[in-house]
Amino acid sequence: MPHSEVHKQKFKKNLAVLGMIVGFGLLIFAVTIIRISGG
Amino acid sequence: MSTTAPKATDTIAPDDTLGDYFTLLKPKVMSLVIFTGFAGMWVAPGLNETHPFLAFVAMFALAIGAGAAGAINMWFDRDIDAIMNRTKDRPLPMGKINPDEALTYGIVLSIFSVMLMGVAMNWVAAGILAFANLFYVVVYTMWLKRTTPQNIVIGGAAGAFPPMIGWAAITGDITLYPLIMFAIIFFWTPPHFWALSLFANEDYKRAKIPMMTVTAGAHKTKIQMIAYTLILLPITLAPWALGYAGIIYGITATILSTLFLVSAIKVYKSEDLKHAKIMFGYSVFYLFALFLALMIG
Numbered sequence: 001m002p003h004s005e006v007h008k009q010k011f012k013k014n015l016a017v018l019g020m021i022v023g024f025g026l027l028i029f030a031v032t033i034i035r036i037s038g039g
Numbered sequence: 040m041s042t043t044a045p046k047a048t049d050t051i052a053p054d055d056t057l058g059d060y061f062t063l064l065k066p067k068v069m070s071l072v073i074f075t076g077f078a079g080m081w082v083a084p085g086l087n088e089t090h091p092f093l094a095f096v097a098m099f100a101l102a103i104g105a106g107a108a109g110a111i112n113m114w115f116d117r118d119i120d121a122i123m124n125r126t127k128d129r130p131l132p133m134g135k136i137n138p139d140e141a142l143t144y145g146i147v148l149s150i151f152s153v154m155l156m157g158v159a160m161n162w163v164a165a166g167i168l169a170f171a172n173l174f175y176v177v178v179y180t181m182w183l184k185r186t187t188p189q190n191i192v193i194g195g196a197a198g199a200f201p202p203m204i205g206w207a208a209i210t211g212d213i214t215l216y217p218l219i220m221f222a223i224i225f226f227w228t229p230p231h232f233w234a235l236s237l238f239a240n241e242d243y244k245r246a247k248i249p250m251m252t253v254t255a256g257a258h259k260t261k262i263q264m265i266a267y268t269l270i271l272l273p274i275t276l277a278p279w280a281l282g283y284a285g286i287i288y289g290i291t292a293t294i295l296s297t298l299f300l301v302s303a304i305k306v307y308k309s310e311d312l313k314h315a316k317i318m319f320g321y322s323v324f325y326l327f328a329l330f331l332a333l334m335i336g
Contacts (some may be wrong), residue, residue, distance in 0.1 A: 011194070016057060017316065024151060024155075025219050027096065027099075027155065028158060030092070030154070031092075031096055031158055031159045032158070034092060034093060035093075035158075035159075
């Protein structure tokens with residue numbers, strides 16, 4: 001099924017949002033590890 | 040062979056880019072927030088015992104929180120931003136970002152920044168960050184900005200919280216020193232913004248924003264600018280007088296604040312808007328230099 005321009009732009013944006021969510025998750029994980037280890 | 044036409048609800052701004060989403064965060068304001076917040080953190084007792092990554096995360100959370108408040112401000116003010124020359128090129132008036140997406144972006148980032156600050160540092164700093172954001176969005180943007188000439192006097196408090204947040208992130212409490220830093224920015228804000236509104240007066244008039252220059256006129260505004268820079272002088276000397284900062288800061292603050300007062304007097308004496316532009320530019324340098332002196336001194 002051909003992808004429209006709308007699809008491509010939304011896909012890019014959704015990918016960026018996913019990246020942000022993953023990034024924030026990793027940040028919280030790193031912070032938690034440091035706090036647990038007494039940092 | 041057929042292609043599916045986009046539905047009417049699939050409207051997205053065709054030109055929105057990551058850069059536009061970054062612009063929504065008001066990066067220039069963010070840089071001032073980060074710097075003053077870092078200054079509060081730097082002078083707080085206990086910074087040496089804080090893990091550097093956590094300190095970085097605290098600054099990141101502050102930056103994101105400030106940016107989120109800026110994004111929500113741009114969402115709410117997109118109607119007047121479209122009218123003003125100074126702001127009509129922002130992403131929302133230009134139609135580059137969908138307003139609903141901008142609002143969601145701001146709210147999500149705001150909540151995340153508060154949670155991140157709480158998890159990384161403590162809930163005192165997170166609470167002040169949340170309060171500062173709410174104050175900027177609800178009290179200043181949605182209420183005061185369009186209703187009173189005291190809008191940036193009261194609403195400017197939002198920009199004065201970052202050093203308190205930086206301090207509280209390290210110590211978990213608030214004492215006199217961060218309150219003095221709050222007071223410095225609080226009393227700096229009116230002359231800073233009124234200098235801007237002197238040369239952007241037509242813009243504010245067109246957008247019907249009741250800035251002091253629009254409601255009371257340039258002359259009365261200039262008198263108030265002098266008053267605030269006069270009040271600022273002893274406040275900026277307080278860290279040195281109370282023993283929080285050394286003589287280097289004392290001398291630097293005296294020189295910087297005196298020059299700020301002199302610039303306000305020059306603005307008062309002259310009809311030439313050039314002096315207002317110079318004062319506005321100096322006011323930005325002034326705050327950076329003052330807080331840098333606090334960190335060094």
